[in-house]
Amino acid sequence: xxxxxxxxxxxxxxxxxxxxxxxxxxxxxxxxxxxxxxxxxxxxxxxxxxxxxxxxxxxxxxxxxxxxxxxxxxxxxxxxxxxxxxxxxxxxxxxxxxxxxxxxxxxxxxxxxxxxxxxxxxxxxxxxxxxxxxxxxxxxxxxxxxxxxxxxxxxxxxxxxxxxxxxxxxxxxxxxxxxxxxxxxxxxxxxxxxxxxxxxxxxxxxxxxxxxxxxxxxxxxxxxxxxxxxxxxxxxxxxxxxxxxxxxxxxxxxxxxxxxxxxxxxxxxxxxxxxxxxxxxxxxxxxxxxxxxxxxxxxxxxxxxxxxxxxxxxxxxxxxxxxxx
Amino acid sequence: xxxxxxxxxxxxxxxxxxxxxxxxxxxxxxxxxxxxxxxxxxxxxxxxxxxxxxxxxxxxxxxxxxxxxxxxxxxxxxxxxxxxxxxxxxxxxxxxxxxxxxxxxxxxxxxxxxxxxxxxxxxxxxxxxxxxxxxxxxxxxxxxxxxxxxxxxxxxxxxxxxxxxxxxxxxxxxxxxxxxxxxxxxxxxxxxxxxxxxxxxxxxxxxxxxxxxxxxxxxxxxxxxxxxxxxxxxxxxxxxxxxxxxxxxxxxxxxxxxxxxxxxxxxxxxxxxxxxxxxxxxxxxxxxxxxxxxxxxxxxxxxxxxxxxxxxxxxxxxxxxxxxx
Numbered sequence: 001x002x003x004x005x006x007x008x009x010x011x012x013x014x015x016x017x018x019x020x021x022x023x024x025x026x027x028x029x030x031x032x033x034x035x036x037x038x039x040x041x042x043x044x045x046x047x048x049x050x051x052x053x054x055x056x057x058x059x060x061x062x063x064x065x066x067x068x069x070x071x072x073x074x075x076x077x078x079x080x081x082x083x084x085x086x087x088x089x090x091x092x093x094x095x096x097x098x099x100x101x102x103x104x105x106x107x108x109x110x111x112x113x114x115x116x117x118x119x120x121x122x123x124x125x126x127x128x129x130x131x132x133x134x135x136x137x138x139x140x141x142x143x144x145x146x147x148x149x150x151x152x153x154x155x156x157x158x159x160x161x162x163x164x165x166x167x168x169x170x171x172x173x174x175x176x177x178x179x180x181x182x183x184x185x186x187x188x189x190x191x192x193x194x195x196x197x198x199x200x201x202x203x204x205x206x207x208x209x210x211x212x213x214x215x216x217x218x219x220x221x222x223x224x225x226x227x228x229x230x231x232x233x234x235x236x237x238x239x240x241x242x243x244x245x246x247x248x249x250x251x252x253x254x255x256x257x258x259x260x261x262x263x264x265x266x267x268x269x270x271x272x273x274x275x276x277x278x279x280x281x282x283x284x285x286x287x288x289x290x291x292x293x294x295x296x297x298x299x300x301x302x303x304x305x306x307x308x309x310x311x312x313x314x315x316x317x318x319x320x321x322x323x324x325x
Numbered sequence: 326x327x328x329x330x331x332x333x334x335x336x337x338x339x340x341x342x343x344x345x346x347x348x349x350x351x352x353x354x355x356x357x358x359x360x361x362x363x364x365x366x367x368x369x370x371x372x373x374x375x376x377x378x379x380x381x382x383x384x385x386x387x388x389x390x391x392x393x394x395x396x397x398x399x400x401x402x403x404x405x406x407x408x409x410x411x412x413x414x415x416x417x418x419x420x421x422x423x424x425x426x427x428x429x430x431x432x433x434x435x436x437x438x439x440x441x442x443x444x445x446x447x448x449x450x451x452x453x454x455x456x457x458x459x460x461x462x463x464x465x466x467x468x469x470x471x472x473x474x475x476x477x478x479x480x481x482x483x484x485x486x487x488x489x490x491x492x493x494x495x496x497x498x499x500x501x502x503x504x505x506x507x508x509x510x511x512x513x514x515x516x517x518x519x520x521x522x523x524x525x526x527x528x529x530x531x532x533x534x535x536x537x538x539x540x541x542x543x544x545x546x547x548x549x550x551x552x553x554x555x556x557x558x559x560x561x562x563x564x565x566x567x568x569x570x571x572x573x574x575x576x577x578x579x580x581x582x583x584x585x586x587x588x589x590x591x592x593x594x595x596x597x598x599x600x601x602x603x604x605x606x607x608x609x610x611x612x613x614x615x616x617x618x619x620x621x622x623x624x625x626x627x628x629x630x631x632x633x634x635x636x637x638x639x640x641x642x643x644x645x646x647x648x649x650x
Contacts, residue, residue, distance in 0.1 A: 157456070259486040
């Protein structure tokens, strides 16, 4: 059988997620290995290469089955060279990732940032459902994003496109953000932001059931807030309204500019599902132009942690096809 | 000589701007004809075809010199078919523009909206200076825009990409906008918006020199406001500060998402030059991510009313090149 496979690799600070995915987007095999951040991460490319070979052996498949590797990495990346300027959690500084991984594996490698890969992963095999103009909003510890226009990831002039977590939601007097600015949407709509809003609201809401959540180890999580909403807790409902308002407004403003066909919400916070989707959509519809609104469909991401490996495989597939042309 | 020309056509409610432009972007000949909006605009394509033939005759050049036509039109357009759903100022309803103009001229025609053509015109031969990731903000009677990513116009899922005039600047209590929403950036940063702010501020500023401008025929224009700024008029300065704040914030938010290398301000209001650029840049720098800020350069549009015909010629050239491949 001539069907080719692609390897998707999604590098995180603690684990490396890996998968073989067929050219038709079928998941053949998925596994993960620990991220070895010792020695400034110099073993990582070797570990990946070795693990790919071992898995091929285990599956009794020759290496010729693999057409290429698409890899997602965190940090500042020179995308054309697959060169990592700095990835703090990994230990890399000026690390030629593409070059090294190609050397280890003998396969063509394409590198992109993890949020972008998650977006094309959802486009190909997830909630994006093949939409060629897609906005992916990842609501996790922070807020990330990926923008796909006409089937291609928007990278911008120096690889920063899609950094939608740092769009300013509250221009004056907003909470401080990790990026050094204040009032970024990340300070409101991330898991961290939701916890912050809950903690700040406790004093004004002495009867809130979130006081119990605050007393437990780890304090209030975004999950606690969504659960409290289901019990009509006033504080929790006010937080959900605030998150929905700012997120819906931000997405509408961005959509008036890029006119996506699909808007996918992913990341841990998106597990709240309809509870989150409803206020976000209501505010989106208030602030988007009529035809922009008509063109856009909302969905919750469906691939979860697999979005990155699917996106990696897609990028490798696209890249191989273009090279052949 | 084998050099080919392209015709750029920019359709407005009163005149049709036309030009022959060489494949190298040199302006060969520029002229205009009146827009005949009688009979629901049914003579327009004939007028264009005839005018092109007459101009070729006058220049003693054969029609073979022309490779194609790129035309900008206002209204709602199905870009793939070059079909105009509705262009109120022209009179067209469900008008197959591309088909008709190809029939009249025997040349391949590509149609796009006028703000997008202005953006690629500036990219090719104007202030964009060849930047492949470009945000063009047109500050005229309204606020329009065009986004170029990796050398191509962003169209979005139903041709609405670049409608940045309707990004919400004031979410609650903003002025009503023509689009039916309130607080759009167009209600502040357009010529109309600036006049409105000036008129609204007159009572609170009894000593403003803008009272004299208000008394003249046509009332206060944005030009009056910029002139009053030069004389340190308090009302005028407060308006400039407000326009600069909202425009800078909007452009920063959009830039965090699309990461442009060049930001071009065009349209009548942009003639204020540095006076406008300074507060816009200051606010942009406050709200953009550091690397986004580093990547972006501001410029005032240089092609003025010619941006559309240059953009049309560029689109025709690109389209002909792609078809040949």
